[in-house]
Amino acid sequence: MKATCWHGVNDVRVEQVPDPRILNPGDAIVKISSTAICGSDLHLYDGYVPTMEAGDILGHEFMGEVVEIGSKVSRLKVGDRVVVPFPIACGHCFFCEQKLFSVCENSNPNAHLAEKMWGHSPAGIFGYSHLTGGYAGGQAEYARVPYADVGPLVVPPDLADDKVLFLSDILPTGYMAAEACDIVPGAVVAVWGCGPVGQFAMQSAYLLGAERVIGIDRFPERLDMARDRSRAETINYELVDVPDALRQMTGGRGPDACIDAVGMEAHGVGVAYAYDRIKHVMRMESDRPTALREALMTCRNGGVVSVPGVYGGLSDKIPFGAVMNRSLTIRTGQTHVQRYMQPLLERVVRGEIDPTCIITHHMALDEAPRGYDIFKNKQEQCVKVVLHPQH
């Protein structure tokens, strides 16, 4: 089959690799109809996630048709059309029982590596470095899906791929980020990053009762999308000082909740950003927390800072004094996707949220390298790339 393989910084190639096969009785093989490039794939593409190896198959947002099942699979059957959640969860451990699927205790075969990096191990993730299991990803024609009875959501045939594909990651991720904000009617929510997760976080904040949503970015097309599609007020941080603007916009108090939908490769302006950039490039810090710092400093007293953005390891100069002295709450985590798929599918069916609004590019799988390139460099006004392996 064809698959998108990582080969180094800015180097992904679509290559011919062996077809996946069932390795465990709970596995299924899915023939992929649609798969997307995620913003977090760019951290791999840029080489900031350790333990990537040449030949790793990328991709953790995918859906398709079940073509083969293991001997112990009972819920899924061949022919089912499924969306596959990006965290791999066993469904039986202490954490799965509490619906904390992305910190499943059993699904990461490289737990010992993750423990060295993070103290304890989270769940395995498709196509996301060997720290999270080294599982082959879904930017390919086929993928092996472990614990097939637990994760994949069967979707009705009348819904187009584009409507349901993002249930695999970014729609639940944006929603969980907004849900974490303890939104009450009248709340003001600020969102750093108007990419796909940021857009869904803004729309979810409104769904959950927010009165005002503020989107922060620097690319005009993303700010336009935030204004037009997600009904947000916008700040272009290259033109406007964000803390000062937020103070003005919120009567001096700050937003009730701040969402960092940017993560470890934040961009910024000024001397502090140059300092972070240099340290990051020299691998003296693993994350560049520019957006997170701003969120922590601008959030109102007693507010919530919610972090769906991906961080890898160690960040410098986190203003923890602001967190402590101003009673802030930080909520974060890889998304517990399995928890949100069904309720969000229902919201999509009811038309409360339209996931297709963020898609700017459809491509054949062969074009994946170009997809990564334009997505990274924000060319052709790229916001979201969907790949079609069967075309």
Add this chain to the structure above:
Amino acid sequence: MEKSTQQPSRRTRAGYWQYPDTAPEIREHGRLKPYGELTRPSPLAGTRGNVQVGTALAWFSIGVGIAHLLAPRAIARASGLPNWPLLLRAIGVRELACGIGLLSRPTSGAWRWSRVAGDAMDLTLLGVAAFTPGSRPRRLAATATALAGVTALDMSAGTQRRRTPSRQMLAGWPGAQRVNKSITINRPADECYRFWRHVESFPTFMDNIESVKAIDERRSHWRAKGPAGSKLEWDSEITEDMPGQLLEWRSAPGGDVDNSGSVRFVDAAGGRGTVVQVQMDYRPPAGKAGALIAKVFGEDPAQQVEKDLRRFKQLMETGEIATTEGQSHGPRSLKARLFNKGVEK
């Protein structure tokens, strides 16, 4: 089950490792037998070494002190310092005081750190001397290097060793280790015990074990992969068997691997399944060298036990072991194929 009425199993919950002397004996019911061929490390063994270090430092101080008092000029010449007899005699007095203090209380952290403070003063003095006429810079540099070494030694002597409860070296046996590992499994203790009691199923979750054949109810024959492709074989005997709670084993004399140990199954707090605690004493085939080789090849017993426990948990909770072995991937680099840290074989 009657187990719930037995209190002793409760006292072995997490926490004892902070107080090594109160670590529970692995055997219960007041019966304490010698722990296989491997001697349990005496809590005093470490202390004796500790006293020796303190005494050695004390005599070193006293020696240095006397030399400074009696021959300050010779010391100054040798170390490259200018001729400062009075200052050097003062240092001699300080060293003597330090030495006598340390001799009276060899394990005292305060006296040990007083040596570090002295070293810091001396290093400062060397720095000052470097800018003073009459000093010999090359000798000063050599003295400073030696003094830095002594300072490092003093600092390490002044710092208390912290225990790593998961792996300890056993006294008296080169390379022998005690491994303590535990894991929480979301299944009843009884079920975990029953799976563990069936020794022939061990190769399903123990990576290095190739086969286990039961000889009779208590004895079994084991074959394992050793370091660097070697094969190891031994007989093992179950020495204690408390259904649903405890299993103990030890290897028979004459096998390739000396090992003994226990696994206990304790109800986890709050009804959250079972804590499985493994304690294993292990002597690698070629002593210390063997242990080192094993570590280099990623077959260090502590890590092995941890991985095996994790696989046991996966099997108990999900009926399968998480793996990526045999999955598809693109062409691998040479580095990934050589050091396949986490990369599927």
